[in-house]
Amino acid sequence: MRSSPRACRGRRTHGWTRFRRSRTCGTTLDPAVATFGAHEELQLLLLLLTALALLLLADPLRIPYPILLVVGGLILGFAPGVPTVVLPPDAVIVGILPPLLYSAAFNTGLRDLKRNVRAISLLAIALVTVTMVAVAVAAHYVIGLSWSVSFVLGAVVSPTDPIAATSIAHRLGVPRRAIAIVEGESLVNDGTALVLFKFAAAAVVVGSFSLVHAAGDFVWTVLGGIAVGLVIGRVIRFIRFRVNNPPLEVTIAFLTGYIAFLPAAALGVSGVLAVVTAGVYMGWHTPELTTVDTRLQGDGFWAIFNFLLNALLFGLVGLQLQPILDQLHGLSWEQLVGYAALLWLVVVGMRFACGFPIAHVPRWLSRSLRERDPTPPWQFIAFIGWAGMRGGVTLAAALAIPLETDAGASFPDRSLVVFLAFSIVLSTLVIQGLSLPAVVRLLKLERDDLDEREDAKARIHAVDAGLARLEELIDEDWVRDETAERVRGMYTFRRNRFGARLDGSDEDGIEARSQDYQRLRRELLEAERGAVLALRNEGKISEDVMQRVTRDLDLEDSRLDV
Template identity: 50%
Template structure:
C-alpha cells in the first residue's frame, strides 16, 4: 500500500513540474531531471526497489515505439546518410572514447564495465530533443536528423549495452561470438519487427473498435520486443522496425476516432513514463550516494564532469568532418546534396542531450553477476549516468534556443509549402466530389452551396500561400471565421449544459454532445 501511495505522490510531482515548465517556457524534461535531483536530496523519502528487467521491459519498448511510429519515413529515408553517420559512427566513437577515458581515469573500472558505462551515455534522447526543438523555428532538416539519430542510436547503443552487460555478468567476452550475435540480433530484430508490424496493421484494419485498437497499439511494442528477445534477436530493433512500418502503413486503416483517441493516449503515456523514470531515479539517488561513501563529492562530480566533457567534445569534433568530408570525396554527393551552412552543423553538434534512454538502461543494470557477486561499480555507473544527463540536458537544453537566435537560423518554407499543397489538394478533391453529389437526385442544394463556398474560400487561401501572394485578406477572413465558430460552439455547449443542470437530459447525453463539440473546436485550433 505504501508503494502505491508513493507512486501516486510521484505522479503529482510530475504534473506539478510539467505545469511549472510550461509557465516558465522550459522543456519539461529539463525540470524533470532537476526535480529528480531535488527528490534525491529530501531526507525521509522511502526508497522504491524495482527489478532491473522489469524497468527495462516497462519503459524501453513503449518509448522506442512511440518515437518510431511518429518518424516521417520520407524525410527519414532522404536523410539516412547523415542519420547513420551520427547514430552508428558517432555512437561507436563516443563509446570508444568514454570507455578509454573512464578506464584510465577512474580507478578500478575494468574495460567491460567501462564499456557498459559508455553504452549507457552514448545515445541521445528522442523525447528531450523533441520537447526542446518543437517550439523552435529551425530548419526542418535539422529536426529530422536529430530525431532520426536519436531513434537509430537507441537501437545501436542498446545492442552494445546488452553485449557489454553480458560480458560483465558472464565474466568473459568472445569477439567472434559477439560478432555473430550482433548480425543475428540486427537481422532477426528487423525481420520480426516487420512481421509484427504487418500483423498489427492487418488486425487493426479489420477491427473498427477504437478501445480495442488502442489496447492493441499499447501491446504492439511488447509484441515485437518479447518474441525477438526470446530467439536471441534485438528486441529494440524489432520495436523500431514495427514502429516505422505501422507509422508508414497503419494510419490509413484507422478510423478518425481511433486516430484522435490513440494520439492522445500515447501523448499521456509517454509523458507519464518519462516523468516516472526521472523521479524514480531521484528516490534511488540518495541510496546510490550512500553506497559510494568511499568517494568524496569532489571526486564523484569530477568523474561525472570528465565523462560529460568527453561526450560533448567527441560530438563536436565528429559532426564537422562527418558533414563535409564525404562531400569533398564525392563530387556526386556534393552535387546532389550541397554542404549545409556551418551554423546548422554547430546546432547539430550542440544538441546532444541525454535523457530517458540513458536513465532507463542505467536503472536496468543487474544487481548480481552469474557468479553471484555484486555487479561491479553499479552504483557509480548509475551516478555517472545521471550526472551526464544532468550536465547535457540542462545546460545544452537551456542554451540551445539562445544559440539558434545568435546564429540567426530560421525555419525554411518547405514544410509550410507542403502543408499548403496538401490542404489545397484536399479542398480541390472536396469541390470535385461536391460537383458529383450536386448532380445526384436528392442532394440538398442549400448544403451543397454552403460547402462549395466554404471549400472555394479554402482553395483561394492555400493557393495564395503556395503562390506566395497576398494572402492577408484570406487569413483575416479565416481568423474571423474561427473566432465566430468558437463563439457558436461555446453557445451550443452552454445550452446543453443548462439542459443537464435542469435534469432535462442525462450526463451521458451531455458527454456525447460535448465530445462532438470538442472535436470541432480542436479542428478549428489546428
C-alpha cells in the first residue's frame, strides 16, 4: 500500500534510527545509516555478550556491577563499528526512572526514614542546594559558562546514587544507620535535584528568572508531588486489596511508578516525589495486602527487573559519551579533563565540608538532641561523605536538558554540560567506588549487629504467637494430640535456636546442630531433585510435574536458611 504524501510529511526521527523516504514514502530504512541487518545484529550481540561478561566478572572481582558496566560501556562507545546510541531527551527520566525509584522507595524502611529524618533532610535538601551553588560558581568563573547554564549543571550533578555504595557497605559490614542515611538521602535528593533542575533549565529556555515566582512554584511542585503520590498510593492500595491474582498484582506494582509519575508531570508537580511517596506508602501497606504467592513472585520479578534496568542505565553512561564528544569543538582533551577534575573536587569537597557541620551543629544547638542522639564518630561521617557517588538520576537529568530554547536557538553549551555531568558519574563511580572498600577498612567502621538482633527478636515473637495460637486450638476436635505435640516440639526447637542466636551464645549446641541439619537436608534435597529430573529425562513424568515438584523442593531448600 502506498503512503499518502500528507502521512509522509508527518513522520519524524526518533532514537538512534534515522529514516529516509522511499519512492512510496514508506518506512524504508536508509541502509547507509541505520539498516538493522546482519552487521547490526552482530553488533547488538557483541554489546549484550560484553555486558554479560562484565556482569559475570563483578562477583569474582568483588566490584559493584555499575562500575564495570560504566567502564565497559565507555570502552565499547569508543570501539570502531559499534552503533551510536542517541536517546530522546526524556527517554531515561520517563521510561526507566519511575520503576527504579518506586522499587527503591518501596524497600526503604519508614522507620529508618523517621529515625534519620533530620540527617536525611539536611543532606537531601541543604547539601544538594549548596552543591548546586558551588558547582555553578566553579562552572561560571573557571569554565566560563553563563550563570543560568551553570546552575543547570549544578542541579544535574547534585543528586547521589546509592547502588554501588550500599552494595559495598552491606558486604563490608558498615553500620546499618550509615547505610540507611545514604539510601534515604539518595531517595529524597533525587526529587530535590530534579525540581531544582526543572527551574534552572526553564530559566535558560525562557530567558528570564523570577526568584519570587520560582519559590512559589517550588513549594507547589514539592507539595503537589507528595500529594499526588499519596492519592495514587491510596488508590493502588484500594485496588490491590480487592485483587487476588499474583501475576496481576505484580504487574500493578510494576506500573505504579508510571501511574504516579505521569499524572504528576501532567499537573506540573514533581513526578519523582510522587513516585517516592507512593513507593514508601505502598511499602508500608503491601504486607497487609498480599499473599505468599504474590510476595514470592514479586520478589523474584523485582530482583531481576531492577538488575536489568540498572545494567541498562549504567551501560548507557559509557555508550553515550562518544556522540557527545563528537559535538564538542574548540576544547582540547586537557581542558575537558581539567574541567571534569575540578568539578569532581568541588562535588566531593562540598560533601565533606557540609557533612561535619550537618552532624555537629544541630547537636551544639540542642542539649536534648545531644543526650538523645550523640554525635556519631568522625569515621561514620567520613564514610557518608565518600559514599556520595552519582549515577542514574544525574544521567537522566543530563539527557533531559532541552535541545532548544523558546527563541529557537540551541540550548547554550548543552554538549559540554552533558559531558561534564557524565564525567562526574564516571569519576565518582570509578574513583570512589573502587576505593570505598579500602576506605571502609581504613576508617575501621565497626559492624553492628542490630539487624541480626532484630531478626532474632522478630522470629522469637512470631514463634511465641504461633505457640499461643496452638494453645487456643489444642482443644478443637480436628487437632490431634500427636499432631499438636509434633508442632509444639518443632516450634520449641526454633524458639531455642533463635534465643541462642539473640544471646550470642550456643552453650547447648543448638545452632551447631541446626547447621548440621541444614547440611544434611540439602544433601537429601539434591538427591530428590536428581531423582525427579531423571524421571523427566526418562519420559515417565511431564515437564509440568517436574517443575511443580522441584519448585516445592526449592522452597524447602530456601527455608533452611532461616
